[in-house]
Amino acid sequence: MSSIRDDEIPDSTGIPSAERRATGAVAIDVPTLEVTEELLKALPKADLHCHLDGSMRLRTILELAEQQRIKLPANTEEGLAKTIHMGEVCKSLEDYLVAFDVTLSVLQTEEALFRAAHELAADAAEENVRYLEVRYSPALHQQKGLKMTTVIDAVLEGLRLAKRETGIKCGVIVCGIRHINPQTSVRLAELSVAYKNRGVIGFDLAGAEVNFPAKDHKDAFQLILKNNVNCTAHAGEAYGPESIAQAIHYLGAHRIGHGTRLREDGDLLNYVNDHRIPLEVCLQSNVQTGAVPSLASHPLKFYFDYGLRVTINTDNRLITDTTVTEELFLAHKELGLTLDDLTTIIVSGFKSAFLPFREKQDFLKAMNEEIRQILDSFNQKVKPLKLPA
DSSP states (O other): OOOOOOOSSOOTTSOOHHHHHHHTOOSOOOOOOOOOHHHHHHSOEEEEEEEGGGSOOHHHHHHHHHHHTOOOSOSSHHHHHHHTTTTOOOSSHHHHHTHHHHHHHTOOSHHHHHHHHHHHHHHHHHTTEEEEEEEEOGGGGOTTOOOHHHHHHHHHHHHHHHHHHHOOEEEEEEEEETTSOHHHHHHHHHHHHHTBTTTEEEEEEESOOTTOOGGGGHHHHHHHHHTTOEEEEEESSSSOHHHHHHHHHTTOOSEEEEOGGGGGOHHHHHHHHHTTOOEEEOHHHHHHTTSSSOGGGOTHHHHHHHTOOEEEOOBOTTTTTOOHHHHHHHHHHHHOOOHHHHHHHHHHHHHTSSSOHHHHHHHHHHHHHHHHHHHHHHHHHSOOOOOOO
16 A cells, blocks of 8 residues: 655545544555556656756757757767766766766757757656656856846746647756855846746755855855745765755755765754655666665665655756666665555655645646556556466
């Protein structure tokens, strides 16, 4: 039976989670099914942690470079994949971030930004991601003089087209960058406030953690919080739990990006659990950046079993060479999460979305019902074993 833990939002039963636990009622009756990529792809999913500039198509990068007369380090998809360490384990987070120099080089025009956003949302929709939060920093797309408002508008228009074509619900999270002057983060926060209710749903702090503490950007987050904008922050990926503590206590983060090293501080872990602060987990990305030595050593299962609200996301669909479906399947195959566990995590993704409560409530009910129908459909496909006579 599904073990959805949080009581903020009633699910499709209409019964809040705390009451459900007391009465034995559940949102989704998960049948005993083999966990396959086909099943996981069919289920509706959310992706809350997905970088625009890390989730392009290889072919698109090559075509944009040709159109813009930009010389890339390789001129074939295979060569380019090798250059950006696509799906490869890197020496460090900093080494991993080098790939963004390539993708950003072609994302300096309105047309390129529109295309990248549209294709990302279309690719996500193809694997039944029903809710996508796309994050990027407009400040990194000004090499050719684009205004930050122009950058935002181009991306939003690309996402709107994908929604009209596929129905996928999208929102933008604007990123401040740790290693850039904190005043730039303030400018980006002002931009986010201006675009509140116009497609921007949140604010983030991204970039290298080491030597760039979150507290340096507290002025930007104070502006965000004063204007009732949602916020998240990359923390505990390449640096210890102190980074997570700063993200929560200095920045007021409503969610934590990665949080891989939270397990090193039991008191902080309990605080995150008690306050239901969601973790945006990105399994393969954490292996690729060296945040964990292997999938088997990832703390996701411990976090989930302990009761934390965890979500599973892609981080960078291109650079990590992944999908939400693949991340969920690896959580099952490598960490032993059951179908029951995975449906709980999927629903937690929708619960943790930066959406207004009433809208989220209706959306969650619809997703619960869709999950139930898909599981029933797959259950009916399973043929009973014929015992020998």
